[in-house]
Amino acid sequence: MADIKYEITETIGVLAESNKGWYKELNLISWNDRAPKYDIRDWSPDHEKMGKGVTLSREELIELKKLLNSMDL
Amino acid sequence: MADIKYEITETIGVLAESNKGWYKELNLISWNDRAPKYDIRDWSPDHEKMGKGVTLSREELIELKKLLNSMDL
Numbered sequence: 001m002a003d004i005k006y007e008i009t010e011t012i013g014v015l016a017e018s019n020k021g022w023y024k025e026l027n028l029i030s031w032n033d034r035a036p037k038y039d040i041r042d043w044s045p046d047h048e049k050m051g052k053g054v055t056l057s058r059e060e061l062i063e064l065k066k067l068l069n070s071m072d073l
Numbered sequence: 074m075a076d077i078k079y080e081i082t083e084t085i086g087v088l089a090e091s092n093k094g095w096y097k098e099l100n101l102i103s104w105n106d107r108a109p110k111y112d113i114r115d116w117s118p119d120h121e122k123m124g125k126g127v128t129l130s131r132e133e134l135i136e137l138k139k140l141l142n143s144m145d146l
Contacts, residue, residue, distance in 0.1 A: 013140040015133040024133060026140055040113065040127050040137070052125050054113050058146065060088040060097060064113070065141040067086040067099055073135050 008047060009036045021045055031055070081120060082109045094118055104128070 010028035017023055022042045030036040038061050041053025056064065083101035090096055095115045103109040111134050114126025129137065 012144065013136070015129070015136045015140070024127070024129075026137065040129075042127075052127065054097070054115075054126050056088070056097075056113075061141065061144075062146050063086070063088045064099065065138070065146060067088070068134065068138040068141065071085065071134075073131065073138060 005032050006030065007036075012038075015040070018042065022051065029055070078105050079103065080109075085111075088113070091115065095124065102128075 007030045008027050009030050012026040012028065015024040015026065022044055024040070024042050027039050027041070028036045029039040038056040038058065039053055040056070042051030043049070080103045081100050082103050085099040085101065088097040088099065095117055097113070097115050100112050100114070101109045102112045111129040111131065112126055113129070115124030116122070
């Protein structure tokens, strides 16, 4: 990850804490100085290390919200 | 990915179609014969190739739903 520049422009919320103390978070992140996108990903407590995740546009997040609200969770 | 066994046990919905024709989907997937988990990920049209993604428990999906409903999307 050393050559990927990122800036967490907004921390929206935490979905869970893992056994090893990492957090699964929804954030707004700017990758390589581009416009920030929504991002669901595991992070170490200091946000220095990241796990795999997905990046989502606002439109994708709206679709996801619709799907979740249509589910019997 | 050759040594990871997976089965899409439920296709819940599509969030977006990418320029290259892949789909960003929310599915319920069983990895290596374990109990199925929710999963947000890019897929080729035939579900033969996958991109990076996140796996979420039911509890994490509920937290995500709460977060999304609290946002001004």
